[in-house]
Every structure is written in structure tokens, then in C-alpha cells.
Amino acid sequence: MTKVITTGIIGLGRIGKLHAANIQNSIEGMQVKTAVDVVITEEAAMLMKKLGIENVGTDADRIFNDPEIDAVIICSSTDTHTDFIVRAAKAGKHIFCEKPIGSDVASIEAALREVRKAGVALQLGFVRRFDHNHKAVREAVHAGKIGKPEIVKITSRDPAAPPEAYVRTSGGLFFDMMIHDFDMACYLAGSQVTEVFTYGKVLVDDMFGKLGDVDTAIVSLVFENGAIGVIDNSRRAPYGYDQRVEVHGALGCVQDTNDVGSTCLLSTADGVAAEKPLWFFLERYNAAFIAELQAFTQAVSDGKDVAVSGEDGLAAIKIAMAAKKSLDEKRPVSISEIK
Amino acid sequence: MTKVITTGIIGLGRIGKLHAANIQNSIEGMQVKTAVDVVITEEAAMLMKKLGIENVGTDADRIFNDPEIDAVIICSSTDTHTDFIVRAAKAGKHIFCEKPIGSDVASIEAALREVRKAGVALQLGFVRRFDHNHKAVREAVHAGKIGKPEIVKITSRDPAAPPEAYVRTSGGLFFDMMIHDFDMACYLAGSQVTEVFTYGKVLVDDMFGKLGDVDTAIVSLVFENGAIGVIDNSRRAPYGYDQRVEVHGALGCVQDTNDVGSTCLLSTADGVAAEKPLWFFLERYNAAFIAELQAFTQAVSDGKDVAVSGEDGLAAIKIAMAAKKSLDEKRPVSISEIK
């Protein structure tokens, strides 16, 4: 009989609450014992109670010092990630950390050294790798069905722009949004990105411009294996979350399309009407959020490699930094320039 | 705060186990206290234990005599349905009963009288009404988007034939398989069926013929509201569960297609390859099985009408009987002939 993995969650924002609920309701072999945040809102307290999580507080040491806790789920703000990773590693706890892994290369590398030293598992929260559609595309590429990959294309558009408060601390489009696509690009190509070039614009809301960010961007990519690629992002897609990937290779092309609420098709004199894509990530990646924690549970239980490593997290951050630098300096930027 | 509805399950076959797991894992506001079957297999016992259902036995009176139990989930063999409905009604318990509701009109009508007398809720397990696709089609029709319905078409094919033992007691294709489609036809048309004509064949497996059944059938339908319709069934679809509906009306046509495992599309010199439909009802109607119990929970909690009534169950049985009679007598059969 498999031992149930006991976890503590750090950070009870939108994603922390989601993981808490998924672990308690849907992940066999894992449970949440403790949840902490800098402030515990009444709403968070009620949810934790409903989920049967009794230890709730503001001190993360309740997790790090608890010998019953096997793993930490880090869902706090990005600037705290590497610190918590280091503390968790030193406490000998396995780690699931939300993306992005951190905000500067040096501290990320230091944290990864601690992880390696402690010999604990560290899985990054690149949830899209666990989406049924993207996964099927990756598997087709991996199985050689399209031959050597040559062109990778990713369309990724949010239904609506986030609030200003979020953008102020998120690091901006390349760090809070396209970071997923950078990881997806590497995942699909089966290769690392070596250089990028960015065009970015403020077309959706001037707020982004005032904060030094863009809301619409096209980033071209060069991969180590010779392939090239492109990602486009927009902060606004009134028809819903637009998440499509495509890989073209020597033998063919594999792609996916959006999931929809139903396959219902209405034909009238006005035309043929189909349903819109699912509205946003909670709907589209609902099953993937569960699957990534199942994979983490499995990896910890079996002592096997995690599906998304800390190094993957670092790679994505470096690409994001290069993309931002390319935008700022109006020139292609090599990943090797990022220190 | 809403009271949690306490249930007892009768019958721990495939569908009973499915409902037990769904109630325990996914239905807020409902729990299973007791589960009974004529024989409790070791596998069923282990599953119940894992689901936290402690009272497991062979005597249904453990359910009917338990004042803590609010509702009964009937998943036993068809021939026992009406008897359990009557006992549940007399015990003042609400009832969720798997399809078909029974095997002869008189006993069904008697059972429905008891249900009405007791004033308990009775919901039939026509799970497909809760499927996201079929529901969207129904809602488009109901909203008047295609005008007055004129033609109803249902394609319904199982991936593979059931074992002989199942067919021996199921009542055959019209009672164990097309019964769903008869209900769906009425649900989509928003009208009752008044007459049917059947062509049926043994094309999949001679076993069906030996048992006096067919494995492939086309049943034409006439509805009270003037529409006509057709259902085709096959016991074998090597590409997976084929479940499509379509309604054509004065202003247009609304239809759905199958759900698939992923939207992944592979284009090579060999052609363009897409994924097959989901394999069978557990995959396709997974969410619908949860939704029907949520609806039952809601109906019991709110004291409102159930989504699928005992009368709907009786109507479907009568159509099935007429369809079988049409096959046997090679002529159109009116539902009014069925007593």
C-alpha cells in the first residue's frame, strides 16, 4: 500500500486554493495538512475548513518544521519562490513550485543547487504540458510521426486583460503569460531555445504601456536542434482562451485546436454557429491541473524524475529575459547573453 | 446550510459502483451510508471500504428500515426495479432508479402510483440528457432556434457487443440500448412518440439471433407534435462509441458530434489523422453521470420536479415494446397498442 504524501501549501491566492481543492478532492495519495499565507482572508479560511485542512496560519515554518510534511506546494508571489525553495530543500521536503521559478538567474541557480544537494524532487507548475491536446501533439512529435521538427508555432491569447495590480508585480507579459509558451515551445520541439527576437505593442490597454509592459507580442525563436518557431500573445480574445500549438517537420505537421463547451452546431439562414473555446485556464486546463499533481505524487512516490524540472523553469525564465531584452534593444538576443 | 442527503445503494454492478464513487467523490450534498447486493464480491467490498461506505450487506431492508436514509439509488437488475421502487416509496424514501424502469407496463404503473401516493421524488437514470452536447442541442430546440421540430435523428452505436450473459437478461437491444435513444428522441423533440416502425438485423454476432434479439436496427418514429424521426443502433463500432443527435426544424438544423480524446490533428503524406470518439459510456458520459446525481440532489433538496420522471421511464419502455412488436409483426405499431 502506497504511503499518502502529506503536503503544506504556501500561498492561498487563486492558484493555491485551486491546488488545495484538487489535492483534497482529486489526488489519491496526497493530502494537505497545513496551509499558510501572509494574510489569511476569511474566504480562504472557510475554504480550507471545507476542504478539511485544519492547520492554517501565516508562518511558513509551521510547514518547514513539521516532520510529518513530505512536500511543499509553493503558490506564493514570484519574488518569494527561490527563498521558499531553498528553505524547503534544506528542510528535506519535496517541492512543487508554481511558475515562474523566480525572477533572477543567480538566485534561481542557487536554489537549484540547494535542491540538488538535498536530493529532493522539484517540479515546476507548467500545467500546459499536462493538457490532453498539447500532450498528444508532443507525443506525436516525440514518436517521430512528423520527422525532425522544423517550425514550432504557438498561439496563446487570454480572454481578457488582468487587473493593473496583478501586472504591477507579475513581471509583465513575458514572465506571467508567455513563460508558459516558452516552456511549451521547448517541450514541443524537444530542444532548447538559443535565440529570440521580439515585436511587442500596446494595443489592448494603455495601462500596460504605463507600466512599461506590452499587451500584444510576437516572439520568434531559434532552437538548438535547428528548428525555428514563433509565439504570439494577446491579452485580449473576446471569444475565449485561445490556446493552439503546431509543429511542422520533415514528414508532416501536427497541431491542436481549442476545447469547446459542446460540439453543438446550429445551422440557420444566418449561418452555421459553433461554440466558443472554453473561457479561460480554469476551464481549459482543469484536468491538467489535476494531472500535474498526480504526476508529482507519482514522481515523489516512485523516486523518479519529475515531469517538469527546476532546470526547465530556469530555461523558461532565461528565454523570457531574452525576449524582454530583445523588445527593449530592438535586436535578436541570444540566450547565452542572459546571466 | 443545506442538509446532506443520505443514500443507500441497491446493486453493486458496474453502474452501482460508478454511482457510489461519484456520490462519495463528486456530489456535494449527498453521501452513501449503506450499500447492498444479493452477493457482495470481494472487489465490491474493497471499493466500498475505500469510498468510506461502512454498511455493506445483502439485505435491502438495512436501507428501507434506516430512518437516517433519505434516498435510495436502485442499480439492481431490471426485473427488481419496480419492486424496490414500491418498497422505497412505502418507506418514504426518494428514489433514483436506473433505466429501464421495469419490464412490464402494469407493474410500472403500479409502482408509479405508489410513488405518487408517497409523494417522494423519483428520477430515472437517462444519463444522456445531462451530456453537454445533447443538452446544448435540446436547449437550442427548446429556445426555438430551429423553429418547430420536423425531423429528429439519433445515431447510437456501441463500440463492441456485450457478453452473452448480459444480453440474456437485459431484454435485448430495444430495452438495454435503444431505450436511451427513445428517451433522447422525446427529450429532443419535446414531444411523445406515438408510433414506430422497426427494421432489425443480426449482422454483428449470431449470438444475438440465437437469443431472439437483433444487433443492428433502424426504428422510424412519429411524434405527437407532427415531427418524424429515426434512430439507428449497432452493437459494434470499431472506432468507438458513436453518439450523435440532430434535429431539423422550420428555421434550421441543430446537431452534435462525438467527443474525442484530443483535438490533435496529424497531417502527413498518408492523410490527415484525427482522434477517435471516446471509447464508451464511462468515458463519454463521465461528467453526465455526475450531473444527473447533482440534479437529483438538487431536486430532493429543493422539493422541485426531477429532470427525468417515472413517466418518462414508462414512456420509453412503451416505445421499446412497440419497436420490438413492430420487428416481430413487420408492421408499424402505435404506442396506444401497448398495455
Next chain:
Amino acid sequence: MTKVITTGIIGLGRIGKLHAANIQNSIEGMQVKTAVDVVITEEAAMLMKKLGIENVGTDADRIFNDPEIDAVIICSSTDTHTDFIVRAAKAGKHIFCEKPIGSDVASIEAALREVRKAGVALQLGFVRRFDHNHKAVREAVHAGKIGKPEIVKITSRDPAAPPEAYVRTSGGLFFDMMIHDFDMACYLAGSQVTEVFTYGKVLVDDMFGKLGDVDTAIVSLVFENGAIGVIDNSRRAPYGYDQRVEVHGALGCVQDTNDVGSTCLLSTADGVAAEKPLWFFLERYNAAFIAELQAFTQAVSDGKDVAVSGEDGLAAIKIAMAAKKSLDEKRPVSISEIK
């Protein structure tokens, strides 16, 4: 170098004009020398002139007595078909005849005897056999890709009802519209129909009822090879010409969908909008009308069997008669009853 086949056209209604234009503009190896009709409208005269057809008149003998004319294209009203077939055969001319081949079995059989005696080619105008989509379905069935056919389904709906004048002489839905589907059913199944059962209704326009016709019908079919099938027809589909076929067999299912004006897809907050099916047969079967005459040209040039024989025309008429009889007598009707 291949000899150009010289033809005469009888009947300059909509379809006669279409064939004339196609032969003159698009059929290499065939030309129209003469065109006749009971009355030559000014519009028909101008079109013939524009097409370079100089001999235009009201006397069909101008065609039958002209030794330069190799083949006759019969596009006159149905009641004249068999007479013109007989005259053409006796004159030793090859024959392309629009559907239906005639209106009573005896005269059709007599005409076919004359054709056989004369040794001329006779091709029926079942144009849908030459449609790229239906043809691909047929070829997949024929190549054994779905194994033995078990269920044949045909959806066939006109965008709008024809004028009363047309219905008065067309023979009604089974003879002017579903006749195509009866032929398509045999073509797809690779087998003859042996029995039918019909449900028909007047739902679109009371005019049809006054003329003793129906405007909405579902006809179930039994095939000689054991398969069963169903055709549904409606005289009104506000979204355009709805022409879909499907064959289910032991190894799988093959189907087609409608052709559309463009693949353009518009996604907005209101939903996802696609184009409607092509409006009617002139748009949908445009290329097929050319292909059927190319096939006829080829058959005549090479002395090979035609793609659609007079016997196919007779078979379709018999099914139509049986379908009408089934509607009238409210019972399944065997094709063998039709004399």
C-alpha cells in the same frame, strides 16, 4: 485523335440549358449541334446562340433524322422520357437521359429492351454519383475500408420548396427528389433495395398536401446484401442544400459533410461562425454535372459500360413507387410488389 461526339438536346428547361452550356464550354470531345423544345423561349434562343448552337427548333426529328448526330441528351419532362429513349434507340443514337427514367415500369422496361436491341449506350442523369464527396465515400466502401456495409444513411434536404407548377408534374417528393437518394443508397451499399417503409408528413407547405404529396419524409430501406438504411428528405432547409451520406460497416464508418462557400471561421464574443452549405444543386453539384457528361463521352468513345445504366434508372423508380405505396398503405412494401 478522338472523334468529337455530336449531340442533340431535347428540352431546354433549367437542366437542358445547363447541359448545353457544360457541353459547349467544358466537355472536350462532345459538342451540341441541335437543340429542340416544344416551345423555344427568347431567353433559350439567345443562350443557344451565345453557345454557338445554331440548329434550334421544336421538332425532335431534326435530331433523330440527322446522321451527323451521335447522341441525344434527353432533358424534357418525365412523361416523354421513355418515348424519346425508344426513338433515339431506333435511330441508333446513344442516349443520356435525365432522371427519372420514366413514370411507369412497363414503358421503362419496353424502352430498355429497345436500347439493348439497338446496342446503344444509355446513361441516366444520377449526377450525385459524380460528386467528389459521395464518390469518395462510395470508393471507401467499395475498397472494403469499412468491411461489409450494415447501415446506410442519407440526409437530403432542399433549401426551399419548388413552385406548385413543378410539383404538379414532377410526380412528387419520391419521384423528383428522393429518387436521387434511392439511387445513391444502392450506389453506396453496392446492393439493391428489396423493401421500404415510409413515414411522410406535410410540414413545410399545405400546397403539398393539396396535391397529394408530402414535403417531409423518412424512408427505411432493406438491401439485398443484408444491410439496412434510411433516407430523410425535407423540402426546406433555410441554411442551404443539405446533402450528407454515411455508411457504417463491420470495420468502421465513412461519411461526408456538405461543401461550403469558404472555410472562413469568425470567432467573436457572439460565438464561432462558419459558412453555410452551398445553396442548391447548381452550386453543390456544379462539377458533378460536368463529370457525368465527361463520363458519358468516355463511355461512348470507348464503347465501355456507362456509369449509370437504364437498369439503375428503373431500380430507382421501383423504389420510389414502393415508397409511395408504403406511405399510402401504411405498411412495409417489397420492391417485388412493384410491376
Next chain:
Amino acid sequence: MTKVITTGIIGLGRIGKLHAANIQNSIEGMQVKTAVDVVITEEAAMLMKKLGIENVGTDADRIFNDPEIDAVIICSSTDTHTDFIVRAAKAGKHIFCEKPIGSDVASIEAALREVRKAGVALQLGFVRRFDHNHKAVREAVHAGKIGKPEIVKITSRDPAAPPEAYVRTSGGLFFDMMIHDFDMACYLAGSQVTEVFTYGKVLVDDMFGKLGDVDTAIVSLVFENGAIGVIDNSRRAPYGYDQRVEVHGALGCVQDTNDVGSTCLLSTADGVAAEKPLWFFLERYNAAFIAELQAFTQAVSDGKDVAVSGEDGLAAIKIAMAAKKSLDEKRPVSISEIK
């Protein structure tokens, strides 16, 4: 009655022969009187004869000096285009010229000055603007259905690489292939391109590298109206000609997909198989080749503006030059740098 426009064709390669056949067979109101090329192959001579074009020779003055000829169709090699445009303009003939319009900016601008001076019509052969799918996308954008355009994406991949001889004189990928996409990008965005950045690779065939060309490229674009865009090209798509466009805007997204040979769908245990895209431009843009000449005929007859101007041709050439310069110099290149 409209006067028939008499034309002379210069250049009887693949595209010249195609236009000759289309004019003779499908373009009402236009005819070919004379066809010239530097060498007349026997095959070209036979085709001209079959098409009823009697004047065939090697001296272009047979066209320019013929007062009966109203318009010239220039299909010769790119390096001769501007010279022929100038000669045609001076002779007062209207001009249809294949893309690209020329190979250096100065001579193109000089030629356009002559055209303006002569007051003749000049239409460029950007045939894809006349494709039913791309046109529907453009019309949706133009009608404001997606609001202000923000992202333009074009996928354009040839089924197989051209022969080395072709590449030696074509100017390479940006001039013989992506030139279409540059024009399409402006057409869809309703705006001019102001800057580009190119990643290009030799992945398909080393031959391209040896000739100083690439065979796979991603070019990012900035438009005058603030939108950004991206084009990807590959010289090899084993599944057929891949031609898809997409425009994302403030209110939604509009896109198209490839045309296919048939809508036939085969579902078996192996999966669901659909048809591949049409093989290459002759199949996919067949109707568009006719439509562009109909539009030219119309423009000349009515004295209205042509659908694709010489300025459009010049704009596309400048973008191609900038894209090549970007590849060579590994930096974004402004169109204003191209003289």
C-alpha cells in the same frame, strides 16, 4: 454589348500556358490573339493551336505593334517584367503582369511612372487575393467584424521543393514564394508593412544553402496601423499545399483552413482519417486564377481601378528585399531602408 478585350501573352511557361487556357476557355469578354516566347516548344505550339491561338512566335513586337491588341499578359521571367511593362505602356496597352513585378526598385519605379503617364491599367498577379477563403477573411476584417486588426498570421508551405534550375533564377524564397504572403499580409491587415525581422534556415535541401537561399523561414512584420504579424514558409509539406491565414483583432479572430479534395471522413479502429489539403497552387488556386483575370477584364472594360496595383507589386518587393536583408544582417530592417 461589351467589346471583347484582345490580348497578347508574353511567356509560355507554366503560368503563361495556364492564363492562355483560362482566357480562351473561361474568361468571357477576353481573348488571346497572339502568344510569344523566346523559344516556342512543340508542346506550347500544340497547346496554342488547340486553344485557337493562331499567332505564335518569338518577337514581342508582334504584340506591341498590333493595334488590335488591347492588353498584354506578361508571364516571362522576372528580369524582363519592367522592360515589357514599359514597352506595353508606351504602346498604350493595358497590362496584367505576373509577380514579382521586378527585381530592383529603381526600374520598377521607372516602369510605374511610364504606366501612369500612359494611363493604362496595370494589374499584378497576386492570385491569392482572389481565393474564396482568403477573400472571405479579408472581407470580414474589412467589414470591421474583428475590430482593429492586431495580429496577422500566415502559414504558407509548398508541398515539395522546386527544381534547382528554378531557384537559380527565381530570386529565392522571399522573392518567388513569400512574395505572395507579403502581399497577403498587407491585403489582410489593410495596411503597409514598415519593418521586418527574419529567421531563415536550410532544413529541407542543402541545394538551397549552396545557392545562398534558405528553405524554411519565419518573418515577423510590423504594420503602419500598429498591428504586428508573422509569416512562416517551408519548401516542403508532405501533406500538400498548406495555405492558412488568420487575423486577430480587438473584437475577435478570423481565420481560414485549407481546401480539401473531399469532405469524406473514415472512422475505423485505426483512427479517423480525413483528406489532405489540395496538392499545390494549380489545384488550390484554380478558381482564383480565373477570378483574377475576370477582375482584370472588368477593370479594363469599366476603366476602374485594378484590384492589385503596380504599387502593391512594388510594396511586396520592398518587403522581400527587407526580409532578405534582415536575414543577411541578423537585425530588424525598416522598409524605408530599401531604395
